Amino acid sequence: xxxxxxxxxxxxxxxxxxxxxxxxxxxxxxxxxxxxxxxxxxxxxxxxxxxxxxxxxxxxxxxxxxxxxxxxxxxxxxxxxxxxxxxxxxxxxxxxxxxxxxxxxxxxxxxxxxxxxxxxxxxxxxxxxxxxxxxxxxxxxxxxxxxxxxxxxxxxxxxxxxxxxxxxxxxxxxxxxxxxxxxxxxxxxxxxxxxxxxxxxxxxxxxxxxxxxxxxxxxxxxxxxxxxxxxxxxxxxxxxxxxxxxxxxxxxxxxxxxxxxxxxxxxxxxxxxxxxxxxxxxxxxxxxxxxxxxxxxxxxxxxxxxxxxxxxxxxxxxxxxxxxxxxxxxxxxxxxxxxxxxxxxxxxxxxxxxxxxxxxxxxxxxxxxxxxxxxxxxxxxxxxxxxxxxxxxxxxxxxxxxxxxxxxxxxxxxxxxxxxxxxxxxxxxxxxxxxxxxxxxxxxxxxxxxxxxxxxxxxxxxxxxxxxxxxxxxxxxxxxxxxxxxxxxxxxxxx
Amino acid sequence: xxxxxxxxxxxxxxxxxxxxxxxxxxxxxxxxxxxxxxxxxxxxxxxxxxxxxxxxxxxxxxxxxxxxxxxxxxxxxxxxxxxxxxxxxxxxxxxx
Numbered sequence: 001x002x003x004x005x006x007x008x009x010x011x012x013x014x015x016x017x018x019x020x021x022x023x024x025x026x027x028x029x030x031x032x033x034x035x036x037x038x039x040x041x042x043x044x045x046x047x048x049x050x051x052x053x054x055x056x057x058x059x060x061x062x063x064x065x066x067x068x069x070x071x072x073x074x075x076x077x078x079x080x081x082x083x084x085x086x087x088x089x090x091x092x093x094x095x096x097x098x099x100x101x102x103x104x105x106x107x108x109x110x111x112x113x114x115x116x117x118x119x120x121x122x123x124x125x126x127x128x129x130x131x132x133x134x135x136x137x138x139x140x141x142x143x144x145x146x147x148x149x150x151x152x153x154x155x156x157x158x159x160x161x162x163x164x165x166x167x168x169x170x171x172x173x174x175x176x177x178x179x180x181x182x183x184x185x186x187x188x189x190x191x192x193x194x195x196x197x198x199x200x201x202x203x204x205x206x207x208x209x210x211x212x213x214x215x216x217x218x219x220x221x222x223x224x225x226x227x228x229x230x231x232x233x234x235x236x237x238x239x240x241x242x243x244x245x246x247x248x249x250x251x252x253x254x255x256x257x258x259x260x261x262x263x264x265x266x267x268x269x270x271x272x273x274x275x276x277x278x279x280x281x282x283x284x285x286x287x288x289x290x291x292x293x294x295x296x297x298x299x300x301x302x303x304x305x306x307x308x309x310x311x312x313x314x315x316x317x318x319x320x321x322x323x324x325x326x327x328x329x330x331x332x333x334x335x336x337x338x339x340x341x342x343x344x345x346x347x348x349x350x351x352x353x354x355x356x357x358x359x360x361x362x363x364x365x366x367x368x369x370x371x372x373x374x375x376x377x378x379x380x381x382x383x384x385x386x387x388x389x390x391x392x393x394x395x396x397x398x399x400x401x402x403x404x405x406x407x408x409x410x411x412x413x414x415x416x417x418x419x420x421x422x423x424x425x426x427x428x429x430x431x432x433x434x435x436x437x438x439x440x441x442x443x444x445x446x447x448x449x450x451x452x453x454x455x456x457x458x459x460x461x462x463x464x465x466x467x468x469x470x471x472x473x474x475x476x477x478x479x480x481x482x483x484x485x486x487x488x489x490x491x492x493x494x495x
Numbered sequence: 496x497x498x499x500x501x502x503x504x505x506x507x508x509x510x511x512x513x514x515x516x517x518x519x520x521x522x523x524x525x526x527x528x529x530x531x532x533x534x535x536x537x538x539x540x541x542x543x544x545x546x547x548x549x550x551x552x553x554x555x556x557x558x559x560x561x562x563x564x565x566x567x568x569x570x571x572x573x574x575x576x577x578x579x580x581x582x583x584x585x586x587x588x589x590x591x
Contacts, residue, residue: 001501001512001565009565013549140499164499171514171563175584176550185589195591202591234591262590288590297590328587356498 002140002163004040004069006170006205007033007062011133013177019204021184021228022058022212029204030133032062037135038127039067043098046116050094050146053077053191054087055101056214060120061191062200063127064100065145069163070135073098074143077192081481084109090148090156140164145197146363147292158363159292168356169295170201172330179208185232186225188213188239193482195265198296199234208232218246222253229257234288236265238483241272247279256282264288264297266483267390267408269415270322277310289324289390291376293367295357299333299388301325316383322412323387331355333388334373335381348381348406350394379406396487398427399435403465407487410468413461414441419449422477426487428470428494436469438494443473470494501565502528506537509547509568517559517574523547524570539570543578546571553579 007029010019015030027035043051051068053061053075061077068075076094078087080102088109091097096114099106103119110117118126140163148156185203187210189196203210211228213221216239224230235243240263247253261276261283268287277285284303290296301323309320327333334342335349343349352373360367360374368374379397380390391406398405407425414423421444430436443449451471458467478489500513504523511528513521521528525540547553547564554561555574562572562579572579 001499005512005565009550012566167499171512173587173590175586176563178584178586198591202589206589208589232589260589262588264590284588286588286590290590300588300590302588329585 001167002069002072002138003144003166003170003201004036004066005137005140005167006201007036007066008137009176010204010207014207017181017207018209019207020059020062020210020212022214025059027059029207032059032066032204034131034133035059035063035124035127036066036070037133038129038131039063039123040070040135041130041132042126043067043071043073046098048073048096048098048114048116050097051075052091052094052097052099053101054080054099054106055120055191056080057187057189057191057196057212058120058214059212060100060123061196062204062210063124065197065200067127069140069144070138072138072142074146074160076146076148077197078148079190079192093158140167147192147194147197149292159359160361160363161292161295161359162361165295165357165359166201168330169198169297170205172357173297173328174202174205176205177207179203179206182229183231184209184211184228185234186211186213186221186228186230187234188216188221189234189236189265190481193265194290194292194296195234195236218242219250222246222250222255225255225258226253231257232260232262233258234262234264236483237263237268237272238266238479240268240276244272244275244279255280258283260284260286260303262286262288264290266485268322270412271415273306273321274310277306287324289388291378293358293360293374293376294331294353294355295359297328298331298353298355298358299324299327301387319383320387323383323389325388326386327353327388328355330357333382336375340369343381345382345384345386348379348391348404351376351378351380351388351390393487396426398425398437400427400430400437400465401433405437405466409462410437410439410458410466413458414439414454416461417449417454417457419444419447420454424477424485424487424490425468426491426494428491430469437466438470438472438491439468440472440474440477440490440493442476500530502530503532504568504570505529505532506539507568507570508566509564509570509572510566511547511553511562511572512565513560514552514563515554515559515561517555517557519555519560519575521560521562522573522576523568525573526570543571543573544569548581552582552584554582555579
């Protein structure tokens with residue numbers, strides 16, 4: 001079955017219930033379904049190979065996603081923050097394409113005369129004019145979504161998610177129609193990110209009204225959450241950090257309606273989640289770990305585990321606030337060494353995942369190995385109770401004289417110093433060791449953190465091999481818009 | 496047939512998606528389910544007429560089958576003549 005089944009079920013069950021609100025306009029499940037069938041007719045008639053979206057979040061993203069599925073054409077939302085030269089290179093890989101969004105910009109970058117390029121309003125008008133609500137979801141044999149990876153370490157790869165992967169993920173992790181009619185999810189992640197796509201599918205299948213905030217801003221987020229009595233939200237750590245800062249400046253914000261906040265997409269500082277747990281005592285926090293190639297979440301740390309960890313005197317349980325939790329029931333996780341052998345609990349290696357939702361596939365090749373396992377290139381370990389801890393990308397591991405060191409471990413210790421606001425550890429060239437540790441820190445306020453202090457801290461808490469050879473001080477570390485640290489940029493500080 | 500296949504009841508409106516597939520015949524309203532309905536819809540056997548509910552999962556006692564109702568109907572589901580049971584939902588916290 002194709003992913004449009006998820007919307008079709010909601011539309012069949014309660015056609016008149018509001019499923020999505022954007023810029024003050026409500027869309028019922030019946031209207032969304034009708035528009036998706038109309039979009040499918042438009043897309044099918046155009047004879048294109050891909051449907052692309054170059055737009056901020058709106059109803060058009062949902063309609064294009066499900067419309068493309070019904071037409072049997074892959075949906076490829078694009079990152080509108082890319083520079084023209086990079087964006088143009090991606091668009092050319094999708095042609096001939098049906099492109100929705102910034103028509104003027106696409107017009108200057110696209111080259112194929114067979115393209116159909118429409119701005120959001122024209123797309124919606126065309127879709128609404130050719131509705132066919134009796135249309136059925138298809139077999140879903142092909143590709144549902146193609147996403148270009150963010151390319152923090154290399155050129156963007158085209159990751160492929162099949163209908164089977166995404167449908168398996170949603171029905172494996174969401175109960176149909178589980179939301180109450182007054183529930184709503186505030187969605188502020190961009191539509192070109194896997195979290196933006198899974199937010200649409202999960203909320204529609206749970207029948208939880210989607211409230212879109214197309215461009216994240218902490219004050220607007222707080223305003224919308226209050227005004228609409230929002231019950232659920234997904235945030236990346238950077239967004240949560242900005243909301244916490246904003247709340248410090250705001251008097252009398254009432255966010256008591258927020259029953260659940262899920263977060264993921266980047267490393268959550270322990271200090272920040274601890275502060276958020278105190279600020280939102282009534283809210284259930286869930287940490288979700290997943291990748292584009294795994295159709296979003298593969299492991300999660302649930303609300304009770306957050307509260308138990310925060311309140312525990314046992315350091316092992318308290319440490320779980322820094323964990324991404326346990327695998328979903330439908331997913332298996334193993335830690336393996338470089339030779340591909342499974343490692344026991346407590347030993348760090350590369351994270352491998354397996355399950356129906358795991359595609360592990362790129363347009364050019366499949367990265368799946370024997371028995372369907374996907375090597376994520378993320379490094380981490382499982383503790384004795386099966387909780388997964390991440391320690392960065394496998395490619396980020398610093399190898400000093402044959403010893404593997406995780407940057408995350410060094411960064412965590414640096415962040416415990418009161419004079420350090422942010423920290424990144426990278427491998428730097430060393431004639432003696434092959435690689436040595438270089439760290440970039442963002443000093444906090446006027447609390448001094450001398451090189452000697454920091455080196456002593458690392459030596460005392462970890463071991464001497466982790467002691468940085470060089471320490472650079474910067475005003476801010478380089479992050480992408482989803483809060484992912486750009487390590488290749490950090491490395492440049494040392495070259 | 497494989498996981499992901501959609502089956503229709505021969506005797507009511509029920510449609511299911513096969514999530515897990517074991518050995519045996521999948522029936523609704525007492526009649527084997529089909530990929531494409533042909534001819535007139537019959538009527539459900541009164542012994543299998545408790546109905547199906549949208550979005551609910553059903554499984555057999557051995558848990559070798561799991562069926563997701565994607566369209567409800569008047570018939571109820573069975574495997575080789577033995578009624579399926581509604582599967583308890585074990586909801587996960589929302590992660591998106």
